[in-house]
Amino acid sequence: MERWAGRVALVTGASSGVGAETAKVLAENGMCVIGCGRNVTSIQELADKLKSSSSKGVLHPVKCDLRSEKQILDMFEEIKSKHGGVDVCVNSAGLSHVAPLLSGETEKWREIIDVNVMALCICTREAFKQMRERNVDDGHIIHINSTSGHRVAMGDYDLNLYVGTKHMVTGLTEGLRQELRGLKSHIRVTAISPGNVNTMFANRMYGDEIAEKMKSEYKLLESSDIADMVKYVLQSPPHVQIHDLIVRPIEQET
Template identity: 30%
Template sequence: MSQSENRGTEAVALVTGASSGFGMLTAVKLAEQGFRVIAAMREPSRKEELERRAERSGIMERMHVMRMDVTDAAAIEETVQAVLTAYGKIDVLVNNAGYAAGGFVEEVPMEEWRRQLETNFFGLVAVTKAVLLQMREQRKGLIINIGSVSGLAALPGFAPYAASKFAVEGFSESLRHEMSSFGVKVVLLEPGAYRTAIWNKGLSQIASAEDSPYRARLDAVLKYSRKAAETAPDPQEVADLIGRIVRMRSPRLRYVLGRGSRVLIGGRNLLPWSWFERIVARALK
């Protein structure tokens, strides 16, 4: 990465998981808004769609693809230091990298639990820690963590994913308190189902034996999830919201978005648990 002539003046954004979905759309959106965007992805060979969109929008000169596996501490440090060397700062961090693992608790191998948390939670923490010193010293910055409605209301069959997103909730809330006096803002997005590859990937990895005692319930969960994915809204909504948030002077901590998300969260928070539990069970029959 060559050193920019506008070092220190041009706003710089680092977006993780930028090869597809929310990450790719957010990288393009921020570049369209004038940011120098570092589009980080585990496999840069998957950059074709991102670059095609960037070319079409006339923003290729502001888009830089870099390899970064959020489960690799050395890779994180290398990427962040390369960005700081080239541009002197990171103004916005969008922690988007992640995937959805599923299955009923008894049948999910422990190594899958660890892999889910390593990517969705510990990876997010590691990238955040890598940029905090610089943001704190410049006394400004914005960290946007992509959580999920699953971090507020957990459904059966996706306990590993929900656990990772509940962890992101607590982390983001604590971090916001810690950084408020240093001018660093922390925002948490909690999208529901959108038309992205995360659910197809997650659903395709769920395995269960034919004689599993959970087989009927798992089939119902998969049927519900596929239907939700098919009718989900355009993920551009999430990128557009991020585009608005980066312009806000005082963004709030949480933004719930997506069809039915507020109803789900409202039901969980306001109804007696036994009522909510019955509603979920009925929906998944």
Template identity: 30%
Template sequence: MARVAIVTGGTRGIGEAICLALQEAGVTVIANYGGDDKKAAEFTARTGIEAIKWNVADHQACLDAVAKVEAEHGQVDIIVNNAGITRDGTLLKMTYEMWREVIDVNLGGCFNMAKAAFPGMRKRGFGRIVNIGSINGQAGQYGQVNYAAAKSGIHGFTKALAQEGAKFNVTVNAIAPGYIDTDMVAAVPADVLEKIVAKIPAGRLGQASEIARGVVFLTGDTAGFVTGSTLSINGGQHMY
């Protein structure tokens, strides 16, 4: 029987690439999304992957969504916490709402989804949780104290939960992408993007598919001895 995975923020960018790679690996994939219904419908029509809308910052919504998926598709074996937002600004300009929203979605979403799925994984003796962090959670970034704090928190969350799951064959790992060629990065002004690429030893932006391949490895049956790790995929920009 195929493994069942939920990928949050799964209908675009890195999340879409992860969904497609897991689907190709024979996994039954459910994509979470939080916003654009039209784009989610187009994603499902194009990929055949079911997309379900809920806010990962809403604790009860996450509990309900995992229960719904398990009722319809069977036990959830894999959680990929990819959903993330930015609300950039220097500390002097950042409102509390900008801080709170990023923490609640990016970091709180990891807690909420793990809380929903981890008990069943532990009971069954198998589970794979992959949390998508960021190079900016490792190195920091000007104007992103909220985003950097949330992503750094993800890395600590990963290491702590990995210790709880290890003896039950529930692995918890993180991937820290560098700058990836997605819509979010494409929105960066060209002159700024040129400076970013100049700092990447590989000399280019990463591809979403390169992050997805890391997820496929970490969620596979053969990756049971890999837990508490952060896989940096950043073209050599930051070696941590």
């Protein structure tokens, strides 16, 4: 990670789960991390802990609602004015609702698409712009995808729109790789596709009782496991394109 020391990473969804753990790991390894989320208080608490632990890097909290393009653009302007620009963009934010395709509410569908797809695309575009403006040719864009971007689980109808958005992330990752290659850019793109992770994702969808029962079925991945994958990807040699990492709990069926 030495070559990333002092460089700027944006991590979306940094208020909890995989985003928070990724922001922590990158800061501990010397990066200047911009952690964004709607709950900026929890990001500030993490930043304070890192500061008191003498972390090699630093975490800067930024409040940003990724459903708003204006707030995303304002955030990138703030990053540019204060830190020069983004070198690494980790699109970690993601959500779902109970919203089947035949009976889901339009507003819930819209929020899933806005966060999982539109925000990812806007952040990717703006990060790339900042890299090109500064002649950064070794930047890295990382999408936190899902095993749901590679299969459709039978019978789990509540997640069907979420699955659709994650399949789109799979396609967007390859499309982005091709566009970067067409520009003869050495900026890399990687998707990391976790299986079931021990976060609040299911709690927010189904409530604590159902979620905790689901989590007790077998040992889930931890957020730190996925943050380790982000670190692994960034440590790979500049000529190596890690396209998609699928990471499952060993007992997960699909």
